[in-house]
Amino acid sequence: MSPQPVISICNLDHYFGQGQLRKQVLFDISLEINAGEIIIMTGPSGSGKTTLLTLVGGLRSAQSGSLKVLGQELCGANPTALVQARRHNGYIFQAHNLHGSLTALQNVKMGLELHKNISLHQMRQRSAEMLEQVGLGNRINYYPADLSGGQKQRVAIARALVSHPKLILADEPTAALDSKSGREVVSLMQTLAKEQGCTILLVTHDNRILDIADRIVHMEDGHLISDTAKVAAVT
Numbered sequence: 001m002s003p004q005p006v007i008s009i010c011n012l013d014h015y016f017g018q019g020q021l022r023k024q025v026l027f028d029i030s031l032e033i034n035a036g037e038i039i040i041m042t043g044p045s046g047s048g049k050t051t052l053l054t055l056v057g058g059l060r061s062a063q064s065g066s067l068k069v070l071g072q073e074l075c076g077a078n079p080t081a082l083v084q085a086r087r088h089n090g091y092i093f094q095a096h097n098l099h100g101s102l103t104a105l106q107n108v109k110m111g112l113e114l115h116k117n118i119s120l121h122q123m124r125q126r127s128a129e130m131l132e133q134v135g136l137g138n139r140i141n142y143y144p145a146d147l148s149g150g151q152k153q154r155v156a157i158a159r160a161l162v163s164h165p166k167l168i169l170a171d172e173p174t175a176a177l178d179s180k181s182g183r184e185v186v187s188l189m190q191t192l193a194k195e196q197g198c199t200i201l202l203v204t205h206d207n208r209i210l211d212i213a214d215r216i217v218h219m220e221d222g223h224l225i226s227d228t229a230k231v232a233a234v235t
């Protein structure tokens with residue numbers, strides 16, 4: 001049986017602006033991503049990577065073509081359906097977006113707060129375990145200001161993964177990090193996602209992390225121009 005795609009995009013176009021200012025930024029995008037795959041999206045600035053990522057994440061509404069995420073059509077979906085769709089995803093951004101007034105543990109716990117069937121005690125326990133898994137078991141009560149850039153990004157990863165989402169969307173997760181921390185952060189994402197069977201769609205300009213991908217999708221001027229599977233290294 002062939003695997004069910006987690007993301008299925010067919011002939012997707014996207015426009016910004018209205019009337020004379022209307023500008024097409026995505027052109028006829030078609031792409032299928034299967035469960036458990038790590039896909040890296042590359043391309044020059046302005047080529048449409050973030051726009052595509054935000055459409056897949058239900059952060060803006062898709063206008064034309066078809067975009068199915070976890071079997072749900074997001075093209076033409078109403079705002080309530082988009083809010084619902086966002087709950088299935090974990091998000092990791094360049095600026096980790098942690099709340100400065102909350103500890104690492106409280107930040108991670110926020111990743112569970114939409115999941116009403118979990119008790120407060122379980123939330124605390126799962127968040128602490130997740131921080132342990134990202135190597136911050138001894139920092140759970142630290143505030144973001146007292147953590148390094150790499151540690152903050154690891155808290156953001158813990159927050160994204162604590163609810164075991166089927167899909168992780170990451171936009172330039174290493175951009176604010178030095179090369180060693182960047183590498184550690186993506187290796188950690190890779191290990192945890194493989195453990196959880198989660199799919200990752202990651203946008204990056206960072207060529208040093210391309211090897212964690214199962215496939216690399218390249219965008220230029222709003223077009224998807226190549227989709228390359230990683231060739232297994234010959235030993």
Ligand SMILES: Nc1ncnc2c1ncn2[C@@H]1O[C@H](COP(=O)(O)OP(=O)(O)OP(=O)(O)O)[C@@H](O)[C@H]1O
Nearest residue numbers: 016017025043044045046047048049050051052205
């Ligand atoms: N909210 C918006 N309103 C109008 N135009 C936008 C908006 N967001 C993006 N664009 C335009 O859409 C095009 C694609 O932008 P996008 O941010 O998706 O590119 P990108 O490949 O992610 O770039 P970068 O690597 O610099 O982040 C660009 O021409 C950009 O100017």
